Amino acid sequence: MELKIKRLKCNSILPKRATVGSAGFDLYSSLESPVEIAPGERVLIPTGIAIELPDNNYVAYIYARSGLAIKNGITLSNCVGVIDSDYRGEIKVGLINLSDKAYTINSADRIAQMVISPVIIPELVVSDDLNDTDRSGGGFGSTGQK
Secondary structure, three states: OOOEEEEOOOOOOOOEOOOOOOOOEEEEOOOOOOEEEOOOOEEEEEOOEEEEOOOOOEEEEEEOOHHHHHHHOEEEOOOOEEEOOOOOOOOEEEEEEOOOOOEEEOOOOEEEEEEEEEOOOOOOOOOOOOOOOOOOOOOOOOOOOO
């Protein structure tokens, strides 16, 4: 499988896997000047790249970088970003500062990770009945697991 990448700015850094075992590609900021994120603030950070997934059987998911989130409180403002197979615009990453200190994003900082996954589109079937399970309609915390 090939993933086409287009540089939208000459200084954009292409996504990279940190190790051979990495599921995701690190995404890098592509900024004209540093961006400070105040506590509680949300920002949209450009990556300077666009992608072309092979076909509509694939999706790109954007996830937080665990080190950035755990060490600095900087995570994705939308939890997980979804890049659909027909999107050709610039990948931008929504970040939020959950810490009590301002944090600065500089150009070429690793800001998120992108994972390419297959997509399964089921046929939707309207039904008046669903099979029962031991859990059935039990919701949040209903399994008793801690």
